[in-house]
Amino acid sequence: MAEAHQAVAFQFTITPEGIDLQLSYQALNQIYLSGVRSWKKRVSRMRNSLIKGVYPASPSSWLFVVIAILATMYMRSDPSMGLITKIQQHLPLSSQGQTMVSALVFSTLLWLSLILALRFCLKLLLSYHQWMFEQHGRVSNVTKVWVTLLRLLSSRKPLLYSYQTSLPHLPVPPIKDTVSRYLQSVRPLLTDPEYKRMTELANHFELNLGNRLQRYLKLKALWATNYVSDWWEEYIYLRSRGPIMVNSNYYGMDFLYVTPTPVQAARAGNTITALLLYRRKTRVPGTVIPLCAAQCERMFNTTRTPGDQTDVLQHWQDSEFVAVYHKGRYFRLWVYRAGRLLSPREIEYQIQRILDDLSPPQPGEDKLGALTAGDRKQYFSSGINKRSLDAIERAAFFITLDDEEQGMRGEDPAGNLDRYAKSLLHGKCYDRWFDKSFSIVIYKNGKSGLNAEHSWADAPTVAHLWEYTLATDAFQLGYTEDGHCKGDVDRTLPMPQRLVWDIPSEVQAQVCISLAVAQALADDVDCHVFPFREFGKGRIKKLRVSPDAFIQIGLQLAYYRDRGGFCLTYEASMTRLFREGRTETVRSCSNESSAFVKALENGEVLMNYLFWLSFKEKAQHFKLLLTQMPIQAPVKNQHVFHLCPNVQKSLLSLTFQVLSEPWRLSTSQTPVQQMELFDLKNNPEFISLGGGFGPVADDGYGVSYIIVGEDMINFHVSSKHSSTSLYTSYVVYMIITKTRCTMALFLAVISKERRLRRRPSTSGSRPRGKISRLRRTQNPIRSAGNVYMQE
Template identity: 50%
Template sequence: MAEAHAAVAFQFTVTHEGIDVNVNHEALRAVYESSKRSWKKRWARFRNHLVTTTYPASPASWLAVVTAITASLLAKMDPSCGIIGRIGHHLPQGYFDAPADTYVAAIIFSTLLWLSIIFVLRLTLKNILYYHAWIYEPRGKMSIKSKLQTGMLALLCSKTPMLYSYQSALPNLPLPKLKDTMKRYLRSVRGLMDDGQYKRMEGLVSEFQNGIGVKLQRYLYLKWLTSSNYVSDWWEEYVYLRGRSPIMVNSNFYGVDAIFSKPTHIQAARAGNVVYTMLRFRQMLDRQQIKPLTLNKFVPLCSWQYERTFNTTRIPGLETDKLVHHKTSKHIVVYHQGRYFKVQIQHQDSNQLLKPCELEKQFQKIIDDESAPLNGEEKIAALTAGDRIPWAQTRERFFRNGVNKISLDAVEKAALFLTLDDDEPCYDPEDCSKLDQFATSLLAGNGHNRWFDKSITLVIFKNGKMGFNAEHSWADAPISAHMWEYCMAEDLLNLGYRDNGHCKGESEKKLVTPQRLKWEIEEECQKVIESSLATAKKLADNVDLHLVVHNAFGKGLMKQCKVSPDAYIQMGMQLAYFRDAGKFNLTYEASMTRVYREGRTETVRPCTVESCEFVHAMDDPEKTDAERRELMRKACEVHVKGYRDSMTGKGIDRHLFCLYVVSKYLEVESPFLQEVLSEPWRLSTSQTPYQQTDKWDLKKHTDYITAGGGFGPVAADGYGVSYIIAGEDHIFFHVSCTLSSPETDSKRFGAHITRALSDIRKVFDK
């Protein structure tokens, strides 16, 4: 906009009397205001960077150090022990007269001293944060060392850190010793193997540990020395970005609305409120106004993943995709009935966000627009749902120039992608299939009404219900869950709606009409789109997804059993899976490693020797309830220890994964690694965290409980289960599998989970 104004700010004509210059003062003022806003943003970014770089000190502390040193010199004291004098002797001659040269030298010394203090403070903070023994201590009991750590953190850390204040002070993820990982691996598979299988695996482990494993570990140690996190970059690239199969269902995940409430029936109004809250969350991220999450009150979690929440798109490639993040974006793209619209989200004159009521007007204009989709426009997004190579080739061939490039840029550079969907999902306690359809729609849509490459695709349904679909490579579910929880709280508790369902407030400014994006889709391109859509539909039609609303009990009762609620649920799923499949299998549970810099996830292996013994005891009529309780508590203790090990860098699977990557770089084969990395996770589980914000009290607002979210099946003959412990009385399970597998059934497994949780409760009730 500034460039356009500049082009007409000065006009001149040449006459026989000379040059007549005409200055457009209104245009000049627009240029000035635009430049001022730009510099304000630059200054804010610089200021925030300075504050986070100097943490746990502050930029203001530099002035305090300079003042103290200068005051000492005025008092005829030299705190530098002669260093200031030596600095003064090395200053350029003739530039400063006495005593100015002394004060310049004092400022230089003070700055160096200040930087040294910051370095020492950050190093001290980093060493303190390496202590994680408190994670293994029972809840409510704290050792002297843990109390000392808490006290030192309270002393060092301010009460108002910015989002990225702790980043460079976080410790690096430790590299486990090879023999320790091998020992833990053998322990994790013992319950799954008979004596002959286990003896064979011991042989493979011994051969690897005493052979090629030593060389691989040595190379991996070099990577650990030279990187802030030895896992995360390889994990992002090889697990996510190099995948050539569709990311819809296979990788992307979804989040669900609060199913017990319906704040408005007006689609545009709900979209107005929620888009506004998302943009406010983005604004807080840009300004680092979100307080970093902590454990044990003072131990910070890594905030690195938040950076790419918005303005981010996954770009397809022939061999590997890439994530492109834009620092800012002033628009979103809206999809409605096969058409794409670009909607400005800021007022041009003030750069302020459009209010919810103004956004509602914009979205209502799109809904009321009766124009038909352009030729080939309706199903373009199917390209993002199909295989990655055809999408990469099509993007390079048909979207490099002209209106296609302009429109694709608008989509990929948008803050987020919004779909105004014509479906009307709901929660009906008498018909669970409606909730299943709700979740399935968020996971896959119809194959062409979600832009699966966008970091966030917000979906607002015709009846005002909503959800989101998230691309997975940029971050893990807790990050988008934090954003979602904030948006839900702001939407339902703070913004609210009028009695007639519309957004509150009045629009006072003229709004720029949503811009219809133009496409020129050639016949050959349409064929690729139809092929991608066929792939997507085949994948989506094979998903069997069931959302279980478990309201018999929740976290409260599980705590009364004196076991971890997560361990209780995991043991319940082990029992449910055994009853469903008649055997045990490798089980995946995701845990976070964000107590370390750039940490993402590690695998917990809930299927242990102890969990197998407990499961057998539950259906053994010769066992007493007292024996079952003891086996349950023992299995839970082992599970909790495994979870804590995973959190503190003592996991198994990320270490093995990195060793495998090194082996591929060195072009060496390892029978052990090949077998381990090819083992299917037939039960893949993940817990969605709750109450990452302090916006609401679940006890007071039970109607606003969100059902969490879920993901597609990981193995063709297995189950994917995401669950959320929503308060004292509710647990939601999102169970997915494939319809093509005769061995799985989501409703059957959901019923097994419900029964297993109830059976465990009966054991503890007696």
């Protein structure tokens, strides 16, 4: 009970002689230090607000402007053109005081005007996006000038939110452009009569209701910071009443080959410390392009609270504790004491105390987390349960100390990777708190991972956090030789606090119902993780094509081989170059990609299609299909989303069917090496596995991939057992084999064309790139191509 006595600042007893007052100076010192830390944070926030508020200028530039104005006034010159004199007339001060104050006022106004001008120029520069369309190795003069000016204006190292007010607003695309792109994206899915009918309906909509709805969106774009994000968050995420586990949440994995320590408590200690260090940081390392940082605001101390019609994202300014789950018990773990962050060794010590606690769960406590895994309902509103629930929801983040071992290990590494993915995606359906912004999972063998809620941010933001955490854990914090965290331990730390519950029987019944829904969903999901080591982006980029586009073509080919047709394919693209931007949709199933896949399926047609065109025709085809596919293919899906409810009412049933077509192939690339915290070339064993997500459609696939280094691509594929025509492992096999086939064919094409172009031209011969009939019949590349097709 020593810790309990230390928590009391003063106590008194009434005696016959009077009141005996006893002060605990240690407790008072703790209160004092805690208050100092709180005020330091306030001052730091005010300082950062000032710095980012005047960016791209600096607060010290105000002093420079004041000195310059006073110097010109000292030389009997009036830089204000009479404005300082007018200010003096309204100041009830002495002559000398009027001069000084009026000069300060004018200098401040001039300084603010210069900041606005610089910020306006920076916004104009950030509105230029043509650099994305530049070919690799060929940068236009305009882009070079743009880079130079941008570096000059942003020469000062920015803080996290410095660019926010300078980012351009997301423009509303022309309705004609959106309709045109939409028709192109559905063309491979429709027959000729269906497409003709769809074109008529789309044109009718564009000329009538579409233009009126477009004016409403433009009005909103003038009023709101981003005309998409608020509705997107509300209607796509928060109004969904189904389970967010599997359907919305996604996961991130640990290193593939390395586990920094086998000690569970030690891994938790370093991981928690790294996360809290990230929260403390005010700069984003490794940011090359100014991106919107609005999603970072709700990274910590945030939870998604369920409601009747819609959920609510609740965010608290700060939190000095985390919530921990272990074997059916919930704990509140304070990570600050007397205004300082506990050392990793102290956090390990506290985590070990939780692991050693043998107290049983309270009635209904062990599976309480299932309420966040099933349908969206609210159960607690007051009483002791509400206080314990607040402790979880207000926590910086959620920690699960899992009693299982995971990772690529044992005699079945491939199967263990699959089980690792499923564990992070849904766990036991009650040992994660899926409503938290993110939950960290620390396994018994020291492996780690996370599960992230989707509504508050997209995967690149969480990937940035997780990459920093893994790198800081392994390369900066480190471990002792016996696998424990570094640092000293204060053994007077109070015990982690058990959360107290009094769960009524009706809530326990709802827990069982929610768990049954979640368990059925979890059992239906099939996950397959496959590290592909045959080649990576290094070999693909030698073809001068986009690695992402190359993989997307492989996915289209795999799906066509699996299902015998095409489907709406979703690929997430980032719009954080705009203020409060999130994602946009790349519909990578296009006329060009479907034509290429069909040609590839027929070996003879493929040879004619690829090898016997002129070099100019092939160059144009490949440039259109691969080099610029991620740029040319995007459909303004969020624009369609805002028009969608009225579109469905105004158009006929065929339009409704196509608009409601499910995303049977949902794909996403996980970013890697966003920060240069360690050199992957010198530390190749620290390869990240990336992360994945569940399928969007019941009869579809969810495919996530991460391009690691130059020679490796990791795939995460998910589907549902209930769709008997889907086989996840088979799809992964198709992805790999068909990508190998495509790569071999591309290499053959490029190799042949280079030989043809290097061949000297003679008079009377055919132009370069043309092939004689004799060479057509004796073409060794054609034979090689047939071999690859047979493989």
